[in-house]
Amino acid sequence: MLKYLLKRFLWMIPLLIGISLISFFIMHLAPGDITTSEASFNPKASEESRQKLRELYSLDKPIIVQYGLWLKRIATLDFGTSFASHQRPVFWQTKDKDGNITLGMIQEALPITLLINVLSLILIIGIALPLGVISALKQNQLADRGITLFVFIGFAIPGFWLALMLMYWTGVQHAWLPISGLQSIGHENMGWIAQTLDTLKHLVLPVFISGLTGLAGISLFARNGMLEVLHQDYITTARSKGLSENRVIYGHALRNALLPLITIFGLSIPGLIGGSVIAESIFAIPGMGKLFYDAVLMRDFPVIMGILTIGAVLTLIGNLLADVAYAWADPRVRRGVMQ
Amino acid sequence: MLINHHQHRSTTLALITLCVILTSACGDSTSNKANAIDYTKTYPASNGGTLINAMMGEPSGLIAMIAGESAASAIAGNIFNSLLKYDKNLELSGELAQSWDISDDHKTITFHLKPDLKWADNQPLTSEDVLFTWQKVTDENTRTPYGSDYKLVIKAETPDINTFRVTYAAPYAPALETWASLHILPKHLLKDQDINTTAFARNPIGSHYYKLEKWKNGQYLKLTRNINATQGQAKIDHLMSRIIPDKAAQFLELSADNIDSMGLNPIQYARIFPARPDLNKNIALYKELGNSYTYMGFNLKRKPFDDIRVRQAINYAINKQEIIDGVLLGLGEPVASPYKPGTRWSNPELKPYAYDPAKAKALLKEAGYEDHDGDGILDKDGKPFSFEILTNQNKEREMTGVLIQRRLKEIGIDANIRVLEWASFLGRFIKPKEFDVVVLGWSLSLDPDQYSIWHSSQQAAGQFNFISYSNSQVDKLLEAGRLELDPDKRMKIYHEFSKILLEDSPIVYLSAGYGLTAIHKRVKGISNPAPPAGIGHNTYEWYIPKAYVRTEMSEN
Numbered sequence: 038m039l040k041y042l043l044k045r046f047l048w049m050i051p052l053l054i055g056i057s058l059i060s061f062f063i064m065h066l067a068p069g070d071i072t073t074s075e076a077s078f079n080p081k082a083s084e085e086s087r088q089k090l091r092e093l094y095s096l097d098k099p100i101i102v103q104y105g106l107w108l109k110r111i112a113t114l115d116f117g118t119s120f121a122s123h124q125r126p127v128f129w130q131t132k133d134k135d136g137n138i139t140l141g142m143i144q145e146a147l148p149i150t151l152l153i154n155v156l157s158l159i160l161i162i163g164i165a166l167p168l169g170v171i172s173a174l175k176q177n178q179l180a181d182r183g184i185t186l187f188v189f190i191g192f193a194i195p196g197f198w199l200a201l202m203l204m205y206w207t208g209v210q211h212a213w214l215p216i217s218g219l220q221s222i223g224h225e226n227m228g229w230i231a232q233t234l235d236t237l238k239h240l241v242l243p244v245f246i247s248g249l250t251g252l253a254g255i256s257l258f259a260r261n262g263m264l265e266v267l268h269q270d271y272i273t274t275a276r277s278k279g280l281s282e283n284r285v286i287y288g289h290a291l292r293n294a295l296l297p298l299i300t301i302f303g304l305s306i307p308g309l310i311g312g313s314v315i316a317e318s319i320f321a322i323p324g325m326g327k328l329f330y331d332a333v334l335m336r337d338f339p340v341i342m343g344i345l346t347i348g349a350v351l352t353l354i355g356n357l358l359a360d361v362a363y364a365w366a367d368p369r370v371r372r373g374v375m376q
Numbered sequence: 377m378l379i380n381h382h383q384h385r386s387t388t389l390a391l392i393t394l395c396v397i398l399t400s401a402c403g404d405s406t407s408n409k410a411n412a413i414d415y416t417k418t419y420p421a422s423n424g425g426t427l428i429n430a431m432m433g434e435p436s437g438l439i440a441m442i443a444g445e446s447a448a449s450a451i452a453g454n455i456f457n458s459l460l461k462y463d464k465n466l467e468l469s470g471e472l473a474q475s476w477d478i479s480d481d482h483k484t485i486t487f488h489l490k491p492d493l494k495w496a497d498n499q500p501l502t503s504e505d506v507l508f509t510w511q512k513v514t515d516e517n518t519r520t521p522y523g524s525d526y527k528l529v530i531k532a533e534t535p536d537i538n539t540f541r542v543t544y545a546a547p548y549a550p551a552l553e554t555w556a557s558l559h560i561l562p563k564h565l566l567k568d569q570d571i572n573t574t575a576f577a578r579n580p581i582g583s584h585y586y587k588l589e590k591w592k593n594g595q596y597l598k599l600t601r602n603i604n605a606t607q608g609q610a611k612i613d614h615l616m617s618r619i620i621p622d623k624a625a626q627f628l629e630l631s632a633d634n635i636d637s638m639g640l641n642p643i644q645y646a647r648i649f650p651a652r653p654d655l656n657k658n659i660a661l662y663k664e665l666g667n668s669y670t671y672m673g674f675n676l677k678r679k680p681f682d683d684i685r686v687r688q689a690i691n692y693a694i695n696k697q698e699i700i701d702g703v704l705l706g707l708g709e710p711v712a713s714p715y716k717p718g719t720r721w722s723n724p725e726l727k728p729y730a731y732d733p734a735k736a737k738a739l740l741k742e743a744g745y746e747d748h749d750g751d752g753i754l755d756k757d758g759k760p761f762s763f764e765i766l767t768n769q770n771k772e773r774e775m776t777g778v779l780i781q782r783r784l785k786e787i788g789i790d791a792n793i794r795v796l797e798w799a800s801f802l803g804r805f806i807k808p809k810e811f812d813v814v815v816l817g818w819s820l821s822l823d824p825d826q827y828s829i830w831h832s833s834q835q836a837a838g839q840f841n842f843i844s845y846s847n848s849q850v851d852k853l854l855e856a857g858r859l860e861l862d863p864d865k866r867m868k869i870y871h872e873f874s875k876i877l878l879e880d881s882p883i884v885y886l887s888a889g890y891g892l893t894a895i896h897k898r899v900k901g902i903s904n905p906a907p908p909a910g911i912g913h914n915t916y917e918w919y920i921p922k923a924y925v926r927t928e929m930s931e932n
Contacts, residue, residue, distance in 0.1 A: 069799025072521070078802070079819075082444075082521035083828075084838035093519055121436055124573040137575035145593050201624055209632045216632055217625045218618065219595060222428070321620040323434075323594020336799065 042361070049353045056349040057111070061104045061342065070096050070336045071120040094120055107342060116143075116346075117339040121332070127343035142328060143343060149219065150312040150324035153240060157248035158305065165252050169259025170291065176264060184256070192253035197315050200246045204319075207242070215239050217321040243320045247313060258301065262294035269293075296367055303359020307352040415658055415897035415924060425920030426614040427899060429637040430626040434594060434619045437577030440559050441513050441520045451617060454599055454915075455582035456559035457607065459487050459506065459540070460552060464907040464914070466719050466822055468552055471607065472501070472560060472583070473540075482547035482861050487555070489538045495562050496587040496602045503534040508563035510542070512571050519572045525554040547859045549866060553823035585610040585916050594619060610916035611901070631655060636899060640892040646705040649894075662893045664906035665718070668819045669711050669888040670776060672765070673843045675811050676882060680743065680761070687881040688729070689739035693787045694780055695731040700887045703775045708889040713874035714818060714826060717888075718908050720863070721824040723871040726878050728885060736787050747788055754788040762790040763812035768801045773815045776886060780815070807837045809844065820888065824870040827854045830877065845882040898924035 071094065072087040091097045095106060110117055116128035119142060129141040168188065172181040208216035215221060221235050266272065267290055275285045312326030325344065332340035435448035438455060461471040470476070473487040493501035512518055513526045528551070531543040544551060562581055569576060580588055584607060586599035599615040618635060620626045626638045627648075640649075645663070649655060672694070674681035681687060700708040711717060712726035740746075745754040745761055754761040765780065767773040777793040784791045791813075796805065805811045818829065828834050831854050832846035853873040860866045878885075893911065895902060901918045902911050 067799065068803035073799045073802050079521075081525065083524040084836070086521040086523055087838070089516070090519055090521060093517070118573070125436075133573075133575055135575070137579070139575055139578065140593065201628070204625065204628050209628055212632070216628050216634065217620055217622075220592075222596075222616070318621040319625050321595075321618070321622070321625060323619070327594075327621065 042357075045357050045360075049350075049357075052353060053346070053349055054108075057108070057342070057346055058104065060345045060349075061107065062100065064338060064341055065100050065103075067336070070094075071338070072096075073336070111346065116141075116343040119332075119337055119340050121335040121337040121340070127339050128347070142340060143325075143347065146312075146323055146325045146328045147310060149322060150326070151309055153243055153247060153312070153322070153324065154309040156240065156244045157251065158302075158309070160244060160248040161251045161255050164248075165255035166259050166295075168252070169256040170263055170286075170294075172256070172260040173263035173267065173294075174286070181260075188253040188256050191249040194249070196246050196250060196313070197319055199249070200242065200316065200319050203242055203246070214241055217319070219322055243316060243322060247316055255298075255301070258298065259294065262297055263290060266290045266294045296363070299362045299366060300359050303355045303362065306355030306358070307348050310348060310351055413924070417921075417923075419900065419921035419923065421611060421901060421917075421919045422922055423609075423611050423919070424613050424922060425898075425925045426616055427612050427637065427918070427920065428616045428618060428635045430620045430629060430635050431617050432619075432621050432623070432626075435597070438580045438588065439561065439571065439574075439577045441522055442518070442572065442577070444521065451597055451599070452559060452580070452582075453584075454586040454615060455580055455584050455588060456561070457583045458556050458558055458560060459489075460556040462556060462822060462909055464903075464909045466716070466908045468556060471556075472506075473555075476552075478861055482859070483545070484541060484543045485551060485555075487540045489540065490606065491538065493583065493606050494604045495564075495583050496581050496604050497562075497565075498604050499562070499564055500537075501560070501562070501583050501606075502537040503540040504537065505563045506540040506560055507532055507534050508567065509558060509561045512561065512566075513558060515571075517572070525550070526558070547861060549858050549861050550823045550825040552861075553825075556822075583607075586615055589614070608916060611919035612899075612915075630659065630894060630896075633658070633896070636896040638894055640894050642705040642707045642889075642892065644894075645892040646707060658897055659894050660897050660902075660904075662895065662902070662904060662906060662911050663707060663890040664893075664910045665709065665716060665820075665908075666889050666891040667716070668817045669714070670773065670815065670817045670886045672780065672884040672886060673814050673816060674882060675809060675813065675843060676846070677809060677844045678812060680745075680756070681812070683743050684880060685739045685743040686745075687884075689736040689743070689787075690784065690789070691729040691736075691881045691884045692732045692739070693736035693783050693789070694729075694884055694886070695783055696728055696886055697731070698783075699776050699779050702779055703772050704887060704889050707892060708887045711820070711885045711888045712878055713885075714820060714829075714877070715824060715870070715874065716820040716822075716908065719822075720867050721870050723874045725871075726874060729878075729881070733783075733787050740787070745788075752788060753790050760790060761788065762792075765791050765793045765813050765815060766796065766801070766805055766811045767793070767815040768796055768798045772889075773817075777815050806842050809837075809842060814843075815886070824866065825854070825858055827858060830854060830873075843882055845880075847876065847880060850876055850880075 070091065072090050088097075095103055098106075107117075116126070118124040118126050125139055126141040126144075128143045130138050130144060131141075132138050165188075168184050172184045175181045204216050207214040215238055219236065219239050220232075221239075224232060224235055227235060272285060272290055275289050280288075310325055311329070312322075312324035314326040314330040316322070317324045317327040328340065329344050331337075332344070431447055431450065433445065433447040435443055435451050436445065437443045438448060438452045440449050440452045440456070443449075443452070457472045459471060459473045460468050460476075463469045470490070472489055472493060474490045475488050477486045477488075478484070479486075487503075487506070489501075489503060489506075495501050510526060510529065510532050513520060513523055514529070515523075528544055528548055529542045530545050531541075533541050535541060542551075560583070562583075565581055566574065566576055578591060582602075583605070585602055585605050587602045588597065589600040590596075590598040596616055596618045599617075601610055601613050603609075618629075620629060620635075623638075623641060623644070626635070627640075627644060629635045630638050640661070645661060649659075649661060672690075674687055674690075676682055696710045700706060700710065709717060710728045712728045713722055715721040715723075740754060740761075744756045746756075747754050748758075749755060751760070765777045767777055774793070774795055777795075781791045781793055806814070828840045830841060830845055830850055832841070832848075832851050834841040835844050835846075850873060853869050853876070857866055857869040857873065860869060891910065895911075898920050899918055900921060901914070903914060904911070907913060
């Protein structure tokens, strides 16, 4: 097992280099760089000054040289500083000689996005699993049809539209929930209980909206997994042994039906760090989606590469974790891995 | 089974809840607690309160010469001073400078600073700081795109702590304007710092009405009154700018009385507000001419746009009022020169080309374009008159393009529209001049010098005369305008320049949109109607009467 893990880890290095190389070249295929953003089309900014900026950012060098410079920095885990955001560190905070700390961009955005995505993942599992199981047990009955309709409406409804409607209803018509942002204005002066409550109130709508679209996938997955298992021989065996129906369903069927979900969760790990641009813009949440989108628009190469690299590492780790968890949960797979 | 039954009920409940949400959200009843207060009473000016506004983007830093974007200048403008400023009629006046002299040969400008100027940290602000700022903006290692104007200075000196003197190689009339847009930075805090990376950009000390109190990344910036300000004391204690990227979300925050001011789009201003009396009760609307205009520019290197008759014909064929009404919902003005109407540089005698399709057709016929083959499209030498209108991803410009397309079709010109993302638009089409016609915007500049846009020497790739306009008379006027420092003589030069430009029709002026702002009625002291400089010219005189200060905000 240990040897297997080591092998998988070592394989990640060439994979990462390949991913970063392709990302780097594709990024540079798009026309323009930091000096061609819309704000720079200003008669006061001369072409010579823009050329000078390109030199200061090494953008005048051949792409392969730029990639070499980037790789050299990344080898020491230095993600560099942003072009667009006054040289803010891309990943983690830095301290200058006077002791001023500048927080990293990913360092600030990532916890917010993670919190929202983890909460909505919990919400999705908490709702989708029971829904899926009920659908399977009541296959083709009214409850099954109703649930399928409901999750498909949730999947098909435009998130931004529903978000605005809910903001209007819960924020303007009734002052139940805050409309946008992460914290109220007087947040600093509150006690910690009030602060937590305040943050949670701000998170209700964003979490609900991002969870709603995910319901359909997971609940249908659970439904189909459950249906498949219910037709297996060992369920018939369990029933013929005279076990109670609850025991058959929750003790035997559900546990086996949930196995494929491990893969799904493994695959959703990289998704956890990617926020939704639309939801983050509407709710004014400074998360990863908005960070990446703005970086692409500004051609802020260090930020784009930073997010892509971290995303790639997490994807690979997610895959590995999923495989390991699968092997742990399913003896059949485990035996295959060991050989 | 019992559990299942229960869960079944909860799904039904969820479904019902969803339906209720969807239907009731469209209802119109509001239960806003703030509605009870009457905000129309007048109170004497008083200190205190917080003004909360919404902005779409976050500044990247507060050193404007490096940050460059509008969000940065908007905030930094409350924190830093320049030597000069534009007053409410958009005339230059002193800010840090009390007065300035221009030498007889027009090459040297001497600024006399106001006495006893101070930074917000109570240190004296002297001519040394001004010199330091000039050195930084012209430094090769400073990552600013705005250095070129300041590099024209061949000598900068500080004869004493209240005097700053710059000498140019040749007289340069736009020089004064450049000293109105350079924020003076404190030498005592920045002299040992790398200006490109300094933490000062996120924690600045300036000399203006406000100082930065708190910057929560991605959430808000809070400014507090600078008690050491030497330009006078602002009345409102705190200015808070919340970062809300989405206009619809901003509008909801405004409706719920969580913010006091935001910029509106034409639909919100002209359609939503008139239909919502409950909003009008508490929120006042302001409109002022914005700082830019939309135009259609011809590639003068391509046929047939090198023919003035063709350019004028297209100009006559486009209905500008229709564009203003259709795209801006009437919230804009036609312009006839690249200067803000109502300011001294705008020539009041010039009128835009009227909508006159008959005249357009006559001019095109004169130029040799007629419908010989009867297909509805004009042609010359067997080739149909057909071209492409290029614009970037900007809803208003796209809509403008469609209206132009239709009017051109009516006189027999076949125009297609192509919309591109900004960077490829610039890199693949504008720089190599691979376009027929563009729909774009230029700013209505405060200084009249537009050498970089219209002078025939500015046509290289990446320069701003990308339409390749070349007129020796205009070249001479633009050169003369740069040398003339007397405002009245300068005005005549630019009036003449705008007249030739309008006749030559290298671009079609389409529209200049209004800036639309909504401000809660608790804020008093705002000039309405707005002077040429806009309602923001006297923000330090705005005030919020004690009775109207938000109750939920703890003042400290």
